[in-house]
Every structure is written in C-alpha cells, then in structure tokens.
Amino acid sequence: MKLLLILSLAISAYAFTPAQTKLAKYLHEVGKLHGYGNSLPAIALVESNLGLYQIGAISADFGIMQISIKSHLAHIGVADTVLNRSKYATLLVTNPDYCINAALTELNYWKSVRNRTNYTKYIASYNQGNTISNYDYVRKVSNAIQQLKQANILQ
Numbered sequence: 001m002k003l004l005l006i007l008s009l010a011i012s013a014y015a016f017t018p019a020q021t022k023l024a025k026y027l028h029e030v031g032k033l034h035g036y037g038n039s040l041p042a043i044a045l046v047e048s049n050l051g052l053y054q055i056g057a058i059s060a061d062f063g064i065m066q067i068s069i070k071s072h073l074a075h076i077g078v079a080d081t082v083l084n085r086s087k088y089a090t091l092l093v094t095n096p097d098y099c100i101n102a103a104l105t106e107l108n109y110w111k112s113v114r115n116r117t118n119y120t121k122y123i124a125s126y127n128q129g130n131t132i133s134n135y136d137y138v139r140k141v142s143n144a145i146q147q148l149k150q151a152n153i154l155q
Contacts, residue, residue, distance in 0.1 A: 015151070016050065016151055016153065019050075019051065020049075020050035020051065020052070021151075021153055023041075023044065023050050023051050023064065023096070024041040024044070024045070024050055024148055024153045024154070025041075025153060027040045027041035027044055027100065028040065028041050028153070028154055030100055030104075034104050034107075034108070036104070036107060037154075038145045038148070038149075038154050039107075039119075039123065039141060039145070040100070040103070040104075040107075041144075041148055041153070041154065042141045042142075042144035042145040042148060043065060043103065043123075043126065043141055043144075044064050044065055045144040045147065045148065046137070046140045046141055046144050047061070047064070047065055047066035048063070048064045048065070048066055050064070051064045051096075054066075054092075054093045055089075055093060060085075060089075062089045062092040062093050062099075063092035063093050063096070063098075063099030063102070064096055064099050064100070065099050065100060065102065065103035067092050067099060067102045067103060067106065069085050069088060069089050069092070071106070071129070072088060072092070072102055073085070073088060075102075075105060075106070075109070076088075103126075106126055107122065107126055110122040110125035110126055113125070119138075120135065120138050123137070123138050123141055124137055124138050
C-alpha cells in the first residue's frame with residue numbers, strides 16, 4: 001500500500017494543466033530559435049510554475065519568466081519610477097511574448113558576459129545576476145528539464 005501511494009505521488013508531481021503544457025511547448029519552440037530549447041520552459045517552470053505564479057511581491061519579479069523589474073527597466077533604458085515599475089510589471093504579466101523576449105534578452109546578456117559555452121554560469125546569472133555561484137538554481141533548472149521530459153512535454 002505504501003509503495004502504491006509513493007508511486008501515485010511521484011506520477012502526480014509531474015502532472016501539468018493543459019495551459020501549462022501549451023506554454024511549455026511554446027517556450028520550447030521559441031527557445032529553440034535562440035539556443036535555449038529545453039532551458040526556456042524549464043526556467044519558466046522554476047520561476048512561475050509555468051505561469052501559475054506571475055507576481056513576485058517580495059522579489060519584484062514579474063511574468064512567466066519572473067523578470068526583475070529593476071533590471072528590466074535598466075536594460076530597456078527607462079527611468080526607475082513608481083509609474084514605470086507599475087507599467088512594465090503589468091506588461092510583463094499580461095503580455096507573455098514581451099516577458100519571453102525580456103527573458104531572452106537577459107539570457108543573451110549573461111551568455112555574452114560569461115563564457116558563452118559555460119551553461120552553468122549564464123543560467124546561474126539569469127537568477128542571481130553577478131553572483132555566479134548559484135548552482136542550486138542551475139540544479140533546479142536541470143531537474144525541471146527532466147520533469148518536462150518525463151511528462152512528455154520535451155523530447
């Protein structure tokens with residue numbers, strides 16, 4: 001009986017809603033165009049549970065990719081004001097393509113700053129910026145890739 005319960009919990013841990021599955025597949029296709037095929041949906045799984053949690057009230061990160069509003073405003077050259085934070089946070093939450101493009105910009109930035117071939121460093125930097133020792137985050141992204149593969153969302 002205990003084994004059946006454990007197996008049941010393991011299977012349900014990888015159950016995604018139709019909306020999450022659709023989003024993950026879309027992120028995979030967009031990611032492939034930019035060299036982040038499996039990573040982009042995995043990051044969204046780690047950051048927002050594939051869109052279920054899009055507002056980081058404590059962290060001030062927003063959207064399916066949990067973009068830091070402070071970093072985003074700096075990257076697009078917009079003054080960091082209350083009005084701009086509200087405007088762009090709303091845009092990140094309500095416009096998935098805008099949020100995805102912001103994430104791609106962030107990933108490309110860190111990939112150019114870090115060794116282009118060092119996946120661990122630029123994925124860690126996506127989450128922590130200049131702190132590249134966030135290997136726990138990289139492990140979470142790698143685990144998310146495996147979860148998405150086990151759910152037959154990624155091949």
